Amino acid sequence: MSFLSLGLRPELVRAVSEKGYATPTPIQIQAIPLILEGRDLMGSAQTGTGKTAGFTLPILQRLDRSGRPAKGRRAIRALTVVPTRELAMQVHRSVEDYGKWLHLESAAVFGGVNINPQKKKLARGVDFLVATPGRLLDLVNQDSVDLSRIEILVLDEADRMLDMGFIRDIRKLLALLPRQKQTLLFSATFSEAIKQLAGGLLHSPALVEIGRRNGAVESVEQLIYPVEKGRKRELLSELIGTNNWRQVLVFGRTKHGANRLAKQLNTDGISATAIHGNKSQSARTQALAKFKAGKVQVLVATDIAARGLDIEQLPHVINFELPQVAEDYVHRIGRTGRAGRRGHAISLVCYEESGQLRDIERLIKREIPRQVVAGYAAELSRGAPKVNANKKPNKRRRRSGSRRRMAA
Numbered sequence: 068m069s070f071l072s073l074g075l076r077p078e079l080v081r082a083v084s085e086k087g088y089a090t091p092t093p094i095q096i097q098a099i100p101l102i103l104e105g106r107d108l109m110g111s112a113q114t115g116t117g118k119t120a121g122f123t124l125p126i127l128q129r130l131d132r133s134g135r136p137a138k139g140r141r142a143i144r145a146l147t148v149v150p151t152r153e154l155a156m157q158v159h160r161s162v163e164d165y166g167k168w169l170h171l172e173s174a175a176v177f178g179g180v181n182i183n184p185q186k187k188k189l190a191r192g193v194d195f196l197v198a199t200p201g202r203l204l205d206l207v208n209q210d211s212v213d214l215s216r217i218e219i220l221v222l223d224e225a226d227r228m229l230d231m232g233f234i235r236d237i238r239k240l241l242a243l244l245p246r247q248k249q250t251l252l253f254s255a256t257f258s259e260a261i262k263q264l265a266g267g268l269l270h271s272p273a274l275v276e277i278g279r280r281n282g283a284v285e286s287v288e289q290l291i292y293p294v295e296k297g298r299k300r301e302l303l304s305e306l307i308g309t310n311n312w313r314q315v316l317v318f319g320r321t322k323h324g325a326n327r328l329a330k331q332l333n334t335d336g337i338s339a340t341a342i343h344g345n346k347s348q349s350a351r352t353q354a355l356a357k358f359k360a361g362k363v364q365v366l367v368a369t370d371i372a373a374r375g376l377d378i379e380q381l382p383h384v385i386n387f388e389l390p391q392v393a394e395d396y397v398h399r400i401g402r403t404g405r406a407g408r409r410g411h412a413i414s415l416v417c418y419e420e421s422g423q424l425r426d427i428e429r430l431i432k433r434e435i436p437r438q439v440v441a442g443y444a445a446e447l448s449r450g451a452p453k454v455n456a457n458k459k460p461n462k463r464r465r466r467s468g469s470r471r472r473m474a475a
């Protein structure tokens with residue numbers, strides 16, 4: 068199977084081959100022809116499957132074919148809404164890379180940076196806009212963006228947008244878009260809230276499902292290291308140091324904890340930097356660039372900051388703390404094992420996290436193997452390793468955060 072045989076035009080095929088892609092991934096094989104046909108689509112592809120190219124390539128082709136509006140300047144005809152700035156930048160980079168041989172204009176708008184350059188760019192005319200919901204609404208309110216000519220809408224990582232409390236902003240935005248349009252909705256996990264959103268938005272959507280729903284990426288080797296809470300940092304340094312792991316993404320739960328951990332790792336002689344929502348956009352971009360270039364060995368991130376990070380061939384993901392929401396585990400480990408490569412995801416789990424571990428194992432429907440490091444052995448709560456499919460999941464713990472935010 069080749070990109071050309073999917074019906075993509077030579078300019079796009081040339082751009083992907085310049086990126087080094089030899090063959091399309093399974094989601095690209097499924098999604099590209101459907102999107103080219105103009106179908107609505109609901110995709111449950113996980114991160115790392117080549118999803119971005121899967122929707123960007125056919126959208127570029129449709130935009131190119133429909134040409135510029137007859138009168139006047141360019142209008143925004145494709146809109147991709149994403150949860151975070153990092154993802155906005157990353158999707159926009161893909162749009163630029165894949166569309167480099169077409170004559171289309173694109174832009175990314177997101178918060179945390181000066182709005183004026185974004186306004187100027189929009190005023191010059193854009194065909195394909197990538198945006199986070201909050202900044203896009205600001206631009207709408209300042210009359211700096213016209214969404215009335217949208218032909219194709221993508222909601223990417225929709226589950227995360229709802230988890231982050233963006234549902235109201237999204238509904239406001241949807242009300243501004245033309246009724247007649249092609250809509251694509253991607254989500255790594257499918258909750259009732261997502262189904263509800265999709266129900267009102269998509270018309271006879273084609274379903275594209277790569278990997279099991281709510282399932283963990285198959286190409287990732289997962290391990291649990293039981294350890295006492297107070298000894299996690301020591302074990303983390305030891306694992307990274309003795310195995311000489313070079314590029315490690317470590318997840319912590321809080322901004323403060325992420326900062327502290329990065330500092331402690333540096334004290335242990337392991338170069339580390341933290342990335343979280345309190346840091347300025349330029350500090351986050353800089354930290355990420357250093358990590359990508361191999362100048363720092365460890366990037367400590369919170370869930371929100373890490374969403375959308377695309378680091379090619381990221382070999383190791385470590386959960387320093389388990390996430391409160393089981394689905395976040397799937398997102399986290401999706402940072403490794405991307406585009407079919409092998410990945411390695413380990414979790415340092417203390418007794419107090421036994422319940423979270425139980426929820427995760429129920430969600431992914433498998434027991435994650437335990438690995439004990441000499442000198443660090445610790446108990447997890449009895450019964451924690453058992454995956455009991457008949458027992459009801461702990462709903463309060465799994466989704467309470469998002470419910471609260473959604474209700475707000």
Ligand code: AMP
Pocket residue numbers: 087088089090091092095113114115116117118119120377378379405406
């Ligand atoms: P995504 O799931 O869109 O975040 O993509 C994950 C990674 O796979 C990115 O680094 C892409 O550049 C890469 N990728 C996308 N499509 C292909 C392909 N057909 N062959 C090889 N790599 C790809």
